[in-house]
Amino acid sequence: MVRIKRKYTCLLKASLYILYLLVSIYIFQTLFRANYSMAEHKSNLLQNKTFRDIQIQTASVIRKNSAVILKEKTVGKKVDTFIELSRKSNNFHQYPLDLNFKDLLDKLKKKEQVYVKEINPHPFHYILNPNKKCQPSETLLIILVKSAANHTNNREAIRKTWGNITDHSTKIVFLIGSSEFDRDIIRENGHFHDIVQENFQDVYWNNTHKTIMGFNWATTYCSEARHLLFVDDDYYVNLPNLHYFLQHLDRNASLFSGFLLPLSVPFRDISSKWYVSIKDYPFHKYPPYLAGGAVMVSMDVAQKMAAAFPYIKYMVIDDAYLGIVAYKLGIRASRNGKISDKHCQFWRMRAKIACHGFGNVTNLFQTHNHLKEIAAKNCQNGEPFCVK
Incomplete structure (x- = not known):
């Protein structure tokens, strides 16, 4: 037991x-x-150096930015009135120039004399200018592709895929700066006559110059068009979806639409590609803006922006700059769920207007071929979005 x-x-x-x-x-x-x-x-x-998913982190980044400002003051750097005021609020109207832009635009439209000095001149001239691109004046949509000078393969792939446009109401041009590849660019334009080029250096921190060039060119030489689409050369654009969207808009409606970033903050790491100094931009965050990869703009909005650019301080982050300009002009940046700054597989691309992630031209061709097959089946079945 x-x-x-x-x-x-x-x-x-x-x-x-x-x-x-x-x-x-x-x-x-x-x-x-x-x-x-x-x-x-x-x-x-x-x-996450783009700070595009920072809704929860905004407060902590703001505190860090404030600490940087305080540090600058303690080491004896002079903080001007603009910086001092900006760190106390997010009144983006204080971003230079602090003007009544409604009155300014009215005077410019009436060609009255304006007693305000330009702080953001655009002192460049065209190397290539396809100024007859939108003639005759039946163009309704102009697509402006921001492209790096050495991205010849991307431009060639776009021309053979989604940019192979036969509809006379839609035109496409490529926006490029000057570089060591200028001779190749001139030769390329000799074949296609679709490149807008100015003599600023074709580098990342001149993207805002490239964007301003696009606005200036479109509002000067394609002013009869109703809408503009700015898009990067690593995007795929689903043209039938884009046309369908624009055709169902109110003809007189103003448009500034894309992938909305409502809570982005300036990146203060000096080693970053997206670095913005406190001196250049002292606010804790940006006004809501659209990711620059794909932005739809109505012509009336484009004309207002083009007129205002010379009076709004330059910033190297081009999409944030457009957000500041829009804010100062009282233009609302609106979210469009059919535009994505992420990569889309072809089955998602069917429902989208534009998607990022097609820098690899093989992916671009594959996606285009899949969508062509789907469009051909739609034609056989008598369904919408039939493309023959």
């Missing part, structure tokens, strides 16, 4: 020991996963 009791006691102790081990392992795994998730979350936040 004693032996049996000892046997069961040993079994009970062993069971309790095993149970203790299992509970300990479970607690350890739970704590490890929690710590790992937190570390991964922090890592993702650090890697």
